[in-house]
Amino acid sequence: MATKIKSRALQEFQEATQCLVNPALQKWKDQGGRVIGCYCSYVPVEVITAAGFVPFRMRGTGSTGTDLADTCVSSINCSFVRHSLDLGLRGEYSFLDGVLWVNSCDHVRRIYDHWKRKIDTSYLRLLALPKKNEQAQIDWYRDEIRFLRESMGPHFGVWISDDRLWDAIKLHNQTRRLQRQLYELKKRKNPPITGAETLAVMVAGTAMPPEYYNGLLKELVDELSQSKDGHADHRARIMLIGGILDDPAYIEVIESQGALVVTDSLCFGTRNMWGEVDEKAGDPFTALAQYYLYDRPQCARIFGDQPRRSAFIKEMIRQFDVDGVIAERLVMCDNWTGEQFMTGEDLKEAGIPYIRLDRDYVNIGAGQLRTRVQAFLEMMGR
Amino acid sequence: MAMDKETRRALMVKGLERYRKERDFFKFLSDTLALMPDEEMQLSKEVTDITVDRYDTIIRCAEEDKPFVAGYFNAAPEVYTAMDLPWYLIMQTPFLAASAPYLMEDVDAAEAMGLGTDWCTACRLSLYYIEAGLSPPPTCMIGLLHPCDAATMLHQAVVRNEKWRGIPMFCTDPPYFEDQRGIDYFANELKKMVAFIEENTGRKLDLDRLREVVKESNKQYELWAEYAQLRRAVPCPQGWGMGGPQCFAVSQIFQVGQPRGTDWFRRLVSITEKKVKEGRGVIPKEKIRYFWFDLLPFGWCFELMPWLEQEWGAVMVMEMFGFTPYTPVDTRNEDTIFKGLAKRNLYESPMVRQARGIADYFASDIARVVKDYKVDCVIWPGHMGHKDGSASTGIMREICNELKVPYLHIGLDLFDRRYTTPEECKDKLSKFFGAMGLG
Ligand code: SF4
Ligand code: SF4
Numbered sequence: 001m002a003t004k005i006k007s008r009a010l011q012e013f014q015e016a017t018q019c020l021v022n023p024a025l026q027k028w029k030d031q032g033g034r035v036i037g038c039y040c041s042y043v044p045v046e047v048i049t050a051a052g053f054v055p056f057r058m059r060g061t062g063s064t065g066t067d068l069a070d071t072c073v074s075s076i077n078c079s080f081v082r083h084s085l086d087l088g089l090r091g092e093y094s095f096l097d098g099v100l101w102v103n104s105c106d107h108v109r110r111i112y113d114h115w116k117r118k119i120d121t122s123y124l125r126l127l128a129l130p131k132k133n134e135q136a137q138i139d140w141y142r143d144e145i146r147f148l149r150e151s152m153g154p155h156f157g158v159w160i161s162d163d164r165l166w167d168a169i170k171l172h173n174q175t176r177r178l179q180r181q182l183y184e185l186k187k188r189k190n191p192p193i194t195g196a197e198t199l200a201v202m203v204a205g206t207a208m209p210p211e212y213y214n215g216l217l218k219e220l221v222d223e224l225s226q227s228k229d230g231h232a233d234h235r236a237r238i239m240l241i242g243g244i245l246d247d248p249a250y251i252e253v254i255e256s257q258g259a260l261v262v263t264d265s266l267c268f269g270t271r272n273m274w275g276e277v278d279e280k281a282g283d284p285f286t287a288l289a290q291y292y293l294y295d296r297p298q299c300a301r302i303f304g305d306q307p308r309r310s311a312f313i314k315e316m317i318r319q320f321d322v323d324g325v326i327a328e329r330l331v332m333c334d335n336w337t338g339e340q341f342m343t344g345e346d347l348k349e350a351g352i353p354y355i356r357l358d359r360d361y362v363n364i365g366a367g368q369l370r371t372r373v374q375a376f377l378e379m380m381g382r
Numbered sequence: 383m384a385m386d387k388e389t390r391r392a393l394m395v396k397g398l399e400r401y402r403k404e405r406d407f408f409k410f411l412s413d414t415l416a417l418m419p420d421e422e423m424q425l426s427k428e429v430t431d432i433t434v435d436r437y438d439t440i441i442r443c444a445e446e447d448k449p450f451v452a453g454y455f456n457a458a459p460e461v462y463t464a465m466d467l468p469w470y471l472i473m474q475t476p477f478l479a480a481s482a483p484y485l486m487e488d489v490d491a492a493e494a495m496g497l498g499t500d501w502c503t504a505c506r507l508s509l510y511y512i513e514a515g516l517s518p519p520p521t522c523m524i525g526l527l528h529p530c531d532a533a534t535m536l537h538q539a540v541v542r543n544e545k546w547r548g549i550p551m552f553c554t555d556p557p558y559f560e561d562q563r564g565i566d567y568f569a570n571e572l573k574k575m576v577a578f579i580e581e582n583t584g585r586k587l588d589l590d591r592l593r594e595v596v597k598e599s600n601k602q603y604e605l606w607a608e609y610a611q612l613r614r615a616v617p618c619p620q621g622w623g624m625g626g627p628q629c630f631a632v633s634q635i636f637q638v639g640q641p642r643g644t645d646w647f648r649r650l651v652s653i654t655e656k657k658v659k660e661g662r663g664v665i666p667k668e669k670i671r672y673f674w675f676d677l678l679p680f681g682w683c684f685e686l687m688p689w690l691e692q693e694w695g696a697v698m699v700m701e702m703f704g705f706t707p708y709t710p711v712d713t714r715n716e717d718t719i720f721k722g723l724a725k726r727n728l729y730e731s732p733m734v735r736q737a738r739g740i741a742d743y744f745a746s747d748i749a750r751v752v753k754d755y756k757v758d759c760v761i762w763p764g765h766m767g768h769k770d771g772s773a774s775t776g777i778m779r780e781i782c783n784e785l786k787v788p789y790l791h792i793g794l795d796l797f798d799r800r801y802t803t804p805e806e807c808k809d810k811l812s813k814f815f816g817a818m819g820l821g
Contacts, residue, residue, distance in 0.1 A: 072776035074793065076500070076766055081773065103558045106531045106737075110773035113741035117777065126740070128558035131527040131534055136574075137555055140567060303527055303553050306538050334769060337498035338535025341509075342542050344496070349544075356496075 005227065009220040010197060013204035017248055020061055020087070021095055024208045028054055033209070034097040034156070037121075039084075039111060040104040041267040042129050042299070044145050044288045046277070048100075049168035049210055050160045051152055056096065057206030057268075059246050060084040060361055072114045073107075078330045079361035080244050081107040088119050097156075098123030100148070105301065105335050123155050132303045133293045142289035149285075165284040169277045171210050176273035178217045179205065182224070183270065186262045187320055190230025195240065195261020196251040202268045203246045234260035235382040239316055241265040241343065242328040243300070243336045250359065253366045254326065257373045258382070263320040265313055271297045274312075300339035309339075310346045317352060324353035324380050326373070331358050353380045385548030390519055393545060394444050397518035400511070404475065405437035407482050421653050422624055428646050429628050432636045433478065439468045444518050449583040452520040455634035456528070456731040457554050458572050458723040460599055463639045464592040465585045471635065472517055472540065476504040476797050477680055485681055489798050502532035502767025503797040509539050512546055522582035523549055524575060528556035528728075529737035532767050552578040558739050560729050568724035569717075593713045595639030596723070602633040603708035603726075605647035610704060612654045614755050617663025618671060618699045619654045622687040626704025627678060630732055669695030669821045673751050675744075675778070676702050676763040676771070677733070682799040686807055694811070694821040699755045703732040705747055737770050741777050748778060752785050758820055759788040761811075765796045788818040 016022035021029070029035065034053040038045060045055035060083030069086035087093055088111075099121055103109040112126045127144045130137035149160045182201060185192055193201075201220065205213050235258035240251065246268055251261050264270055275295045281287035297312045298305045316322065325347060329336035340356045347354040355376045359365060385393075408430050415427035443450040453462060453469040462469045471477070476485075485507075492510035493499055499506075511517045525537030541551045554571035557564035576587050606629045612619060629647070637643025657663075672690075678701065679686060690696040708730050711722030729735060729743075736744040751757060760782050764772050775791045782789035792810055795801030815821045 072773075074764065074772035074775050074791065076764075076793070077769060077773045106770035107773050109558075110741065110770055113774065113777060117780075126558070128564075130555045130557075132553065132555045136567075136570065140557075300538075301531065301534060303525070303534055303538055303555075304541075306542055332500050332769065334501055334531035334535055334767075337501045338532075338539055341497060342539055345542065345544075 005192065005197075005224065005229065007220055007223050009216045009223070010193075010201070012216060013220075014197070014200040014248070016204035016207055017200045017246065018061070020059065020092060020207075022204070022207055024212050025054065025056070025095075028209050029095055035095060036123075037093060037096045037099040038206075039099065039101040039108055041272050042102040042104060042292055043100045043127065044148070044292055046165060046168040046172050046284075046288060047145060047148055047152065047160060049171060050149075050164040051156060051158050053097065053156075054209050055206070057203075057246075058084050058093075058099070059203075060087060061246065062092070063087050063362060072118070073110065076332055077110075078107045078332045080330055081111055083361050085111050085114060088115060093119070093121070096121055098125070098152075100124075101126040102129035104129065104299070105333070107332070123152070125151060130293065131301060133298065133305055138286075138289045138293050141293050142285045145288050146285045162284055166279070169279060169284060169287065171214070173276045173279065174214055175205060175210055175217070176276055178214060178221055179273045181221050182217070183263065185221075185224050188230055190232040191260065191262055192224045192227050192230050194231060194251070194255055195238070195264070196248040196255055198261070199245070199248045199251055199266075199268060202266075202272070203248070206268070206272075231260055234258050235377050236260070236323040236380060237262045237321055239263050239265070239313070239320065239322040239325045240269075240328065241313060241325060243267065243330060243333055244361075245328060247361075247364070250328070250364050250369070253364060253369045254373050257370055257377060259324075259326070259373050259377055261326075262322060263316045265297060265309070265316065267299060270316065271299065300335040306339075306342055310343065313343065313347075314350060314352075322352075323382065324355070324376065326355050326357060326376070328357045328359055330361055385519065385545075389545060389548070393515055393519045396515045398441060398444055400516040401437065401441060401518050404478070404482065405434055405441065408433045408437065408478075422620070425624065425646070425649055425653065426628070428649075429631060429636070432632070432642070432646075436468070436470070436636055440470050440518065443468050449521040449585065451522055451524065451579065451583065452517075453524040454526045455630070456727045456734045457524050457526065457575060458727050459634055459638040460592065460595045460723060461572075461576055461579065461587060464595045465579065465583070465587050467579070467583060467585055470518075470520070472512065472523075473504055473508045473536075475511060476507045485797070486800075500766065501535075502530065502765070503795050504767060505532040505536040507797070509536055512540055512543055515545070519546060519549055521549075522579065523551040524579070525551050525553040527553045529734045530767065530770065532769075550578070550582050556728060556734070556738055560739060560743065564728065565721050565724045568728050569720040572720055572724055572727075589716055589719075592719060596711050596713050596719055597639075598641060598644060599633065599639035600710040600713075601644050602637075602639070602647050603710065605644070605651050606633060606706075607708060609647070609651050609654060610700075612651070612658050613699055613704070615658040616671075616756060617661070617665075617668040618697045619657035619662065619664060621664040621691055622674070622678060622683065622698040622701070623664075624650075625698075626701050626706075626732070630703045630706075634731065664697055665691045665695060667695050668697050670697065670815065671699045671756055671758045672696055673748070673755065673757045673760045674698050674701040674763065675736075675748065675760055676765055676768065677796055678703075679763065679794065679796045679799075681795075681797040682804055685799065685804040689804075689808060690811065693808075694815055696815070696821065699757060700751050702736055705751055706730050706732050706735060737768065741774050744771075744774070745777060745781050748781050749785060752782070752787050757787060759790065759814075759818065762789070762791045763796070764791050764793045766794070766801060767796075788814070788820070790814045
């Protein structure tokens with residue numbers, strides 16, 4: 001689907017997805033700024049921002065092989081893990097001043113163990129993320145976030161005060177608001193931006209200094225809001241759901257068949273910005289834990305939350321007038337195998353067209369993907 | 383919404399059909415073992431007898447509409463004994479009856495149902511049994527969120543299942559690191575689990591009774607520790623056929639905190655002690671002492687393990703289930719009991735101990751076992767479900783390099799012999815032993 005917009009901001013976002021260190025981040029580094037890597041969207045980036053650093057969501061962008069990682073992990077581990085670890089082992093992440101993890105899945109949590117042993121990054125920490133989200137777990141995660149502040153402060157010689165945390169929360173809430181405004185535009189009959197372009201906007205948001213990103217995003221949202229142009233040449237409006245997907249090229253292939261991705265449940269998508277951290281809560285740690293672990297849409301790994309996740313998907317389908325749902329997952333990912341199965345059963349009960357796709361992190365498999373999407377559209381009568 | 387009586391009855395009829403078949407399978411095993419007078423065979427027979435009794439109890443409860451639970455070992459099973467509540471594992475078929483004739487058909491049927499084939503076969507099968515109505519519906523369920531993603535997803539899928547939706551489920555949340563904060567947190571999770579069971583079964587937990595049960599289970603673990611020490615002997619008194627899996631099954635599933643289980647442990651220790659004193663090994667000429675760092679290939683162990691002994695004189699001196707350094711639970715008061723149970727079930731229980739937290743935990747276990755058990759090589763079978771373990775293979779290799787002990791990663795499915803066939807495994811093992819100058 002050809003792009004309809006000529007936007008400086010969009011172009012910068014798209015370029016940022018093609019590399020690890022985009023020009024804005026490079027400038028930040030050149031000025032002596034620090035950058036902290038985050039494995040998984042459950043890392044509360046506000047703490048990093050409050051420390052005066054830039055949070056960077058870990059990716060495997062640019063990786064062409066996994067030779068080094070393959071000496072650490074095995075072929076039954078997901079390809080995102082293998083590629084991002086490989087980049088780490090090759091020194092491509094030497095621009096990071098620290099890396100944070102949560103024990104998000106059996107694959108990612110082991111990168112922490114390898115990184116600790118093999119890669120020289122001065123600050124590494126894993127936050128123990130619960131697998132349920134009742135009050136006791138929110139309290140637990142609140143303390144994990146507090147301990148993170150207490151550990152980062154002395155290590156980097158900075159004091160992350162409550163006030164600075166509140167400021168960071170407001171800043172990231174602003175990002176979330178702008179991103180939701182962008183998604184609002186996709187509710188239009190002829191959305192002004194494609195799914196692939198949207199993903200680029202979202203990915204860039206995890207790799208740039210937040211103030212800078214917000215400025216650029218506002219520019220884009222304003223441009224698009226005023227534009228009357230839109231994508232009318234689609235055969236169906238699609239919702240995309242799954243785990244880590246940071247490559248717009250994957251969605252480009254889907255959209256090349258006329259399946260316009262109008263919304264998603266992705267951790268580089270709505271799951272990272274639906275709702276906001278409560279700025280009026282009693283303390284910033286409780287506010288963050290509540291948002292990350294409960295208020296926003298949750299990841300497959302959270303037990304007891306599946307009915308809410310399913311309800312979120314159905315609500316998105318309603319709000320964005322979705323015709324069919326595509327679920328993607330990286331081969332070997334247990335979390336998304338289970339989730340795809342459950343979502344499939346729920347959508348079957350609700351009579352919503354649904355297809356499950358497996359993929360590799362680097363190799364999109366464009367030919368097969370095109371065929372599957374085409375068949376799906378035909379099955380939907382589109 | 384609770385499950386209505388009619389649905390429950392229909393599910394029960396079908397679920398019990400398969401359940402009875404499984405019971406009969408173990409009965410057949412018991413009868414076969416009865417013909418073998420050897421002391422160790424009789425010890426195995428006691429385990430299969432206990433298994434049959436357990437199946438019978440669940441069947442009786444189902445027929446008489448009495449409460450029974452679907453629960454787990456690494457969530458303080460002492461509680462069930464103390465509450466006099468029969469329980470079974472929804473994952474038991476792949477683990478217990480894995481050599482049952484219908485296993486391969488079940489694996490294929492699970493695949494046809496659309497359950498991803500790179501998902502742990504044990505989980506796939508367990509979900510299939512529920513989706514296909516082959517498990518008896520319990521009064522309530524305790525699920526498992528550790529050690530792996532697959533288990534977490536399985537239990538989410540079970541509560542989502544259209545028919546089982548009405549069966550309440552509780553899962554304890556496992557903290558990641560080993561520290562006092564984690565123990566305190568998990569102890570609270572266990573207390574919530576008790577409240578959940580009480581509410582859903584109408585049974586009450588009596589603290590004095592729990593203390594009695596825990597004291598008895600402490601004795602079982604002490605005996606297990608004594609037994610584990612005896613296996614350090616050269617030659618090793620027992621191989622793959624007797625040891626960790628049985629100790630685990632008796633102390634954590636079939637006879638938790640019950641005197642019959644303690645007696646079984648006493649017999650095990652006494653038989654093994656005698657063999658050690660007499661310098662008798664499990665095979666006439668022990669040549670290789672290996673550490674099998676995973677579960678046994680339950681689905682096809684008879685095709686591989688005896689071959690290792692016969693062909694290579696290779697004896698499994700230790701495996702993942704067998705190396706579990708249990709600490710006695712302090713039974714002074716409710717607080718000490720629950721914290722003790724939390725520690726045992728989170729940091730010591732097999733599989734959870736090795737797979738749940740950071741790599742340092744299993745790394746130190748490998749180093750200990752290699753030294754204490756005079757191990758000649760470490761084999762990481764690499765079950766296809768154990769993604770965390772396979773993601774650690776480099777760390778395992780490095781530890782072994784430091785200890786100057788050869789290391790092999792196979793890559794197989796513990797339940798499905800077609801993934802890596804026994805022949806392929808034998809080939810890999812032979813090449814490995816040959817190249818390392820072992821045997
Ligand atoms: S895709 Fe799955 S296996 Fe890979 S990192 Fe994400 S959750 Fe883990
Ligand atoms: S992956 Fe391992 S620990 Fe998890 S369910 Fe399968 S056999 Fe059990």
